[in-house]
Each structure stands twice: as C-alpha cells, then as structure tokens.
Amino acid sequence: MESKIPFNQPFLTGMEEHHIGLALKSGKLCGNGAYTQKCQHFFESHYHFHKCLLTTSCTDALEIAAILLDIEPGDEVIMPSYTFVSTANPFVLRGAKIVFADSRTDHPGIDELSIEALITPKTKAIVVVHYAGVACDMDVIMDIASAHGLWVVEDAAQAIDAYYKGRPLGGIGHLGTFSFHETKNIISGEGGLLVVNDERFVKRAEIIWEKGTNRSAFFRGEVDKYGWVDIGSSFLPSEIIAAFLFAQLENLGPIQKKRLEIWERYYEGLKEFAEGKNFRLPSIPQYATNNGHMFYLVFKDLQKRSDLIQKLKSKDIHAVFHYLSLHKSPFFAGKHDQRELNNSDEYTDCLLRLPMFYDLTEQDQNRIIETILE
Template sequence: MIPLYKPLVTGRESLYIDDAIKTGKFSGDGIFTQRCREWLESTLECKKALLTTSCTHALEMAAMLLDISNGDEIIVPSFTFVSTGNAFVLHGAKLVFVDIRPDTMNLNEMLIEQAISEKTKAIIAVHYAGVSCEMDVIMKLANKYNLIVIEDAAHALMSKYKNQYLGTIGHLGCFSFHESKNYHCGEGGALLINDERFIERAEIIRDKGTNRKNYFRGEVDKYTWVDIGSSYLMSELNAAFLYPQLLIAEDINNDRLKSWETYYRALINLNLENKLTLPSIPRQVNHNAHIFYIKVPSKGIRSGLISYLQENGISTSFHYIPLHSSDMGEVHGVFNKEDIYTSIESERLLRLPMYYGLKQSDIFDIVSLIRDYFDKENSDEKSRRLLGKTEF
C-alpha cells in the first residue's frame, strides 16, 4: 500500500528529544522552543513567531487578538478545514463565505469587496495546497476598509508570494505542524505576528491570560491574570521533534517539489486529453508541494477512481466538504452571492499520495493506474453507446 501521506522522520528527532529531556524542561519555552522560534523569525523574516499546540489554536489566538464578538463578520472561503471558521464562530462571529477560484481553489479575490459590510472585521486568506492567494489585492482591500488579514497558512510553510514567505504578508499568519504537513511534530502549530501592536498581547493570550513572560524577562516582580487566554504553548518535547526538520527544510522542500513535478509531467497527456485537470500555479507564486491533486470530470468518476486505486494498493482521498453545506456552516454562516465553483470543484478534486521520500517509481505506477482507469472508462463508454444503438 502506498499511503496518502507518510509522517516525516529525519532520524534525528530522538536525539533532540533526548537532549530536551536532559535539560529537565518539558512544558515549553525551553531551548528547543527558542530555536524553532528563532528559525521561523530569521528564515521567514517575521516580527514574532510563537509556537502553539496546533494551527487551530493559532487561529483561536488570532480571534482573541481581534476581540471578535457577537455580530462581527469574517470573510472566508467555504472550501477549507473546519478550524478556519470554528476559531471565529467560538467568539460569536458570523462567517461570510466567498466563492473560490477554480484554478487555485483559493478565495476569489475579485469577490471579496462585495462581501464587505460595516460589520466585517477580518479576511481569512487560506493558501490551499501551499499555493498563495492573490495577496496584493487582499491587502489593498484590507487597507481600504481598515480590516485585518489573517493568513491560514496551515499548508504553506516555505511557500512564497512574489518572493515573500506566506504567513508573513497579512497582519497574522497561522501554521500547522500536524503529522500530515511538510514539517511536523505530531500535533503543533505557530502564530506569526507581523503587526507589532499584537505581540505583547499574543504572548499573554498564549500563556493562559497571564503576564508570565513579562515576569521571566524581569519586567514585573510577579505575574498574574491580566487578560483572556488559554494554554496554547507547545511542549518542549514537541519542539525538539520539530527542530531537526526545520534544519533541513530546503532539502525537504526540494524533494517534495521533485515529486510534484514528476506527477505533473507524467499526467500532462491526460490533462490534454481532457480526462482530468492538473493544478494551476500562478506565475508570482512559489509553492511547497504540500498536496498534489487532480480534478476529474465528475463526483462519480472520482468515486470510481478512488476505489480502483484502493484495489491496487494506492491510498487517495477527496478533501474538504464545503463549510457552508455543513450543519454548523448553515447556522453560523452565509454564502455571499452565488456558489458557482466551491461545491462543484470540491466534488471533482482527488488528492494523490505525496510525502517526503516518495519514490519516483511509485509515482509512475500511480499514474499508470490512473491512465488504465480512464482507458477502461473510455472502453466502457464506447460499449454503452454501441449497446444503445443495437436493435433487437
């Protein structure tokens, strides 16, 4: 069986965890937390990076930093993971869903302005598959209407838009270090703060609403409860697992990009034959090969292809069910204007195996099976047509 993803292990994680154990500091904000934070800040060139227990919690921190409350509106794509919406709904926000672009599966930047109202507080830019949204347009709208932009960059560590790392363009950026991501520690995340006015409060929110960081820096003689917050601090052992992966981030990125390009080249003929659609990468974007997906003509063909590949030892999957079609999405959100692409494109999308160390021979085997499936479909269709013309 070739899995959909395989959690990365460099071979040095246990050594770093042993080093963390020897320090006797397990709860977080130890030397490995500091090293990961410094790597993020220096590599991505952001003002502040805070490690969190998950990307979900990074998004929840963003909602707290914005003082989201009942009646506030958040502009967001419906094609995203539940945490993107849930983090803001928890604080009373109403989600205003905007249709996606079919080429990138990202928020359609040309539809955002018509969704803005006097109640709008923020725009959530979700960079699907590590491919950037059109950030120049989004930031221009945010400046025009005095809105905050939060980048849901769960997929996007090491991806760029116009040579700037994703997660560093909006006011806040949220990353995931879940085991399915390019770089991981099992469960984890990070909040990047690109607007300095949020830094001090973010540290307080992450540390249960206390000013403990100020105390450890000698800025106050004791620490106490000063704001809302929760326990969002990544453990030191998780940081120790993550750190060796960050150290070889470029190698990991290059390996995944090689696999992505192999898929693309091997499938291009099926794309030209209109059997499937390949991902589209805008010219100003450098992606990180987080996901390789194809889009097939219909949901039925997708189901058949998933079953066929599964029978042959290949694990594949569709992705998000649009939030606006869920029970909670109907209660806490509204789709602005018409859903032209979100639902239909999500029903066509199929994710193929993608992970560090994926063998080129495995990719060719997968592509060969996909071609076999479409050849079989074409043959069956011809047979059905012939039967339809037969007179008895």
C-alpha cells in the same frame, strides 16, 4: 504482491530522538523552553517574521488571532467555504458571523475579486487560506482590507516555505498561522505557529499565549511579578514537541527539494493526459511559488472522481478527496445566506489528492501514474 501505497506517511529525519533526548536531559519539559525558543528563532531569522509563537496546533494559533482581533458577537469574518473547519471554529467560538466566499475557477483558494461585495459595516476581518501552499493574491486582498479598515489573517497551514512575489506566506497579513500536523511538509505530530506581523499585537499575543499572564515579561526581568492580566489559554506545546519540530526544521531544505521532485514527477507524468481534458492539474499563478505540499487532480464530475478512487483502491493505492464546502455543512447550512458557491462545490465533488510524502519512491509513483493513465 505489490505493497500498499498510503496517502500519507510521516517522515522522520533521524534526529528527532536525539533532540528529544536533549530536551529530556534539560529537566524542563513544559512549554517555552530552549527548543521552543530555537524553533521560534528559526522562523524569525529564516523568514524574517516579526514575532513567532509556537502553539499546540494551527487551530490554537487561529484562536489566539481571533482573540487578538477582539472578535465579538455580531462581527462578520469573511473566509473561503472550501477549507477545513479549523479555519472557521476559532472565530465562531468568539461569536462571529462567518461569511463564506467562493473559490477561484483556476484554484481552490478564495476568489479575491468576490471579497469586496461581501463587506458590510459589521465586517471585521478577512481570513485567507493558501490552499496546497499556493498563495492567494495578497496585494489585492491587502488593498481591499486597507480600503475598508479590516484585519487580514493568513491561514498558511499548508504553506511553509511558500512565497508570494518573493515574500513568505504567513508574513504578509496582520497575522499568520502554520500547522505541523503529520500530513504537512514539516511535522511534529501536532503543532502550530502564530506569526505576528503587526507590532501592535506583539505584547498582547504573548500574554494570551501564556494563559493570560505576563509570565514571559517576568522571566525577561521586565516586571517584578506576574499575574492574570488578560484572557488567554494554555497554547504552548511541550518541549518534546518543540524538540521534534526542531529536528525537522534543520532538514527543511532537503525535505522541500524531495517533495518538489515528487510533485514535478506527477506533473510531467500526467500533463499530456490532462491536456486531453480528462482532468485539470494544479495551477500555480505567476506571483506564487510551489512548496510541494500537495498534488491534486480536478475531474469533470463526482462520478469520474469516484471511479478513479475505486480503481486506485483496487491497486492498493490510497487517494482521497478533500474538504466539503463549509457553507453546506450540517452545522452551518441553516446559517448560510443561500448564495451559490459553485466553485467551492465543484472542488468538493471533483478534487482528488494523490499520495504525497517524502518517502514515496519513484517506482511507487510510477505505479500511481500508470494506474491513472490506465
């Protein structure tokens, strides 16, 4: 019998237990200890991000971003409809009206050229999602934001080690966020990161992160006592999570190399068949790099995608679709302004994600490719 091929399988470097053990021996298990500092320093030094704060999830990082931007009831925030609910929830929780934009025809990312028409006097921010780790056209977006006095948040949940014209994603907008969920390239089970690129937000971000207190400033000796100075929440992960993450970050290079090899093997194995218009393969614009996060196919219609899902399932291969357009969700449908977002709906119906994880063997990957060609 052939073994089952899961959609995802978390990768362990083998050093997670070692670092967790050191964290346990340190006697400090709550947040903002040595391993939290190590992880934050890694991102600040490796990618030259201005200020980084480790969080318990990417959602938490986005919640801090929404608070930092002083999002209030009546404010409008533009974002793609084809994304996970976590992109929208932090802004909805602050009372914002979400204005959903369509995706590009060649890529599930936001249609940059559709953004300006959605701006009103109430618009306060643009949230972009670098789908599959592939950059949105950030020059276009930042120019639009600058012209209209808007903030830009990069939801870079899938985009670790991905670049736009040589600049790391997450480091271009005013704020950036990352995820270390077990489905991502670099993981800690759950976990996230806030990147603060605008100096104006640094001090307050740290306060919000520390439950609304100036505790971090106190421990640095900058104030003689700390107290409640702003709103905030308990956004810090434990040292156990940070230690696990650090073991992954130490192996970022080998992990990325292997994932890109798997991605390229899919592309080479399927490109000839795709040229026959059976489906579309992922598109990487010239200004973007590929970080090997995801490999997907886009079919002509829902039925063709459903047929392949069932075919793969019959061979014990687990492939899955992705987001459902948020503007048509049960929660939001009545709040949408009735614009048709055709590309977002097409990806909802036609996009299929193939198994993609570090330990996917060449033999199993060939089996997946052969089943698709069959």
